[in-house]
Amino acid sequence: MDRHPQQIKRERQDIKRREKNVADMSRLRTLIKNVMSATDKETAETHYGKAISVIDKSIKIGLIHKNTGARRKSQVTRHLNSLN
Numbered sequence: 212m213d214r215h216p217q218q219i220k221r222e223r224q225d226i227k228r229r230e231k232n233v234a235d236m237s238r239l240r241t242l243i244k245n246v247m248s249a250t251d252k253e254t255a256e257t258h259y260g261k262a263i264s265v266i267d268k269s270i271k272i273g274l275i276h277k278n279t280g281a282r283r284k285s286q287v288t289r290h291l292n293s294l295n
Contacts, residue, residue: 235274239265246287252294259291 242262249255263284270280 232274235269239269239275243283243287247290249294252291255291255294259287262287 242258242265245258246255246262249258266275266280266284266287269275270277275283
């Protein structure tokens with residue numbers, strides 16, 4: 212079967228993009244988990260700012276849907292507000 216140069220390039224680009232997307236999603240999940248697992252408010256607040264920032268950036272670049280991002284931000288904010 213014929214393999215066109217553009218097809219080869221597209222596959223190469225897809226692999227790079229997938230690796231970046233997997234890494235970005237892993238970072239996003241880790242930051243959310245850090246906030247959700249925090250038991251004191253000070254620790255949660257330090258992780259909260261980073262998590263919200265990464266969620267917003269993920270929405271902007273199209274990694275996650277805007278409603279998913281809103282849901283995650285709401286979930287993290289609810290947890291932060293529940294801490295004393």
